[in-house]
Amino acid sequence: MTSGPVSGELSISEIVRIGRDLADRLTRPDRVIVDPRRTPNPAHYPTVYGLTRHTLKCGALVFDLYHLGWSVEIMPTVRLCYETALTAAWMSESREALAAALNQGIDKRRKIAANMKASLITMFTEGADSVAHSQDEHHDTIADATKQARAFKELCQALAPAGIDAYVLYGVMSDFAHPSLPLSDQYLELRADLSAGVALLPESKPFEMDAWLFMTTASMLWAGRALDNMKAGSPDRTFLREKAVELGVAEQLTLTPAVRRAEYEAARARRDAKRKGKKPRHRGTAPSSSDASDPDPVDEASAAPSS
16 A cells, blocks of 8 residues: 555655645546446446545544644544545445445444334334335345445455555554543553552643554545546546655555456346347347447536635
């Protein structure tokens, strides 16, 4: 994911400057043409857009809070930025991801509905059957994509260069994003001069943020590239490549060859099954006009406030 140490040779001010450059450039409202080869479903681009937008906004928030003197308190947002960026990359690269994510959403809604039925609160039990999408049917996808949607470790291992290293970083972030003992220790100090042996601190101990600000900026870059790859001509490709070089990271996260091959084989099997189930086309029949239709423009200005 990186070339060299996690935070490279960059100073914190340089890392934050690159991150703010990314936020400024990638949150501009513009009118784009979506590449139909990268969007197997009409909801594909809007989904990646939403994930990318949230990554950029969370990254900007991390920088603002750091500037105000916060450190370990920012870690839940750092982790959210990172997790959202890798999910955006997976969603952009995979033709199976959207269906798998939708299925995961349905499963979660069904669990919510089941827990509501078991509740002692009347409002919950009465509303259990009305949970949105809990009655939806699952979408067709492959088992590997289902695993990736369910477990972030599987998602990390589906991406390159990411893999288990990406999940290790996520685990360290989680220590300070969850209510954990390492987090509690940030507010405690061993003191031999006190009878209790420990001092309770009103503020957290100093917490090194270099690597986490670096990963925040890298997350913004990867999410930006995930969305740009879905646009015809990838208008921000050169800008993003330049920022990747400055930062010293891979310019994008892609599916591993094994995952891409599994998706290709699944798509071929679907085509073969569909072909066998159809009546043969009469000779001389022209292809549908929709087969060669031009992509429709998407106006991001209506969805994105100007920066």
